[in-house]
Amino acid sequence: MTRYTLGGVALAVLAAGAMTLYVRADRLAPLVGAVGGGAVLVLAAALVARSTDVLPWAVALGGAEYAAFLVIRSGTIDPYAPLYGAGLLLVAELAYWSVERHVPSRGEGLTGRRASLVLAASLAAGGLGGLILTMAELSVNGGLALEILGVAAAVGALAVLARLARA
Numbered sequence: 001m002t003r004y005t006l007g008g009v010a011l012a013v014l015a016a017g018a019m020t021l022y023v024r025a026d027r028l029a030p031l032v033g034a035v036g037g038g039a040v041l042v043l044a045a046a047l048v049a050r051s052t053d054v055l056p057w058a059v060a061l062g063g064a065e066y067a068a069f070l071v072i073r074s075g076t077i078d079p080y081a082p083l084y085g086a087g088l089l090l091v092a093e094l095a096y097w098s099v100e101r102h103v104p105s106r107g108e109g110l111t112g113r114r115a116s117l118v119l120a121a122s123l124a125a126g127g128l129g130g131l132i133l134t135m136a137e138l139s140v141n142g143g144l145a146l147e148i149l150g151v152a153a154a155v156g157a158l159a160v161l162a163r164l165a166r167a
Contacts, residue, residue: 007047007098014062014091015040017084021069028072035065043095050099059092077136082129090122121164132157 018036025032039061046054066084078084097114132154 006094010091010094010098011040011043011047013087013094014043014058017062017087017091018065020080021065021084024073025069026073026075028068032065032069032072035061035068039065043091047095047098052096052099055092055095055099058095059088062088062091077133079133082126082133085129086122086126089125090118093118093121124164125161128157128161 018033018040021036022029022033039058042054042061043058046052046058066081066088070078097118135150135153
């Protein structure tokens with residue numbers, strides 16, 4: 001897998017996410033689209049310049065687009081949130097992989113291992129996000145103790161995601 005392929009996949013995933021949010025926006029769709037388009041342009045510039053300093057800005061703009069979408073939309077919880085979060089993680093991983101210095105190796109074992117780890121991390125993030133979203137949708141009258149348990153579970157889930165990101 002070449003670095004151009006990885007960068008192209010990262011761009012395609014980010015552009016697809018930006019386009020779906022633009023289409024799904026109830027109001028102010030041009031604003032959501034402009035932020036998403038900016039994220040795609042920044043990512044493209046970072047990939048062309050092979051700059052790791054600019055990559056976080058592209059991912060941050062992708063997150064800002066989703067935040068703007070959530071603020072603007074009329075409704076409750078977005079059921080596609082885990083999918084979008086996993087997509088942003090995949091974009092970040094593939095983009096960084098495509099711009100880092102290539103070290104030649106004898107076989108493709110390390111590349112295959114890294115690809116499977118990136119895919120597994122993205123799937124795990126999406127699955128964990130879906131589980132948290134499902135738990136948030138449950139309406140249970142359990143009082144303060146259940147509320148504290150829910151907050152603790154959310155903090156634990158974030159800790160697991162942070163640990164997976166470092167691995």
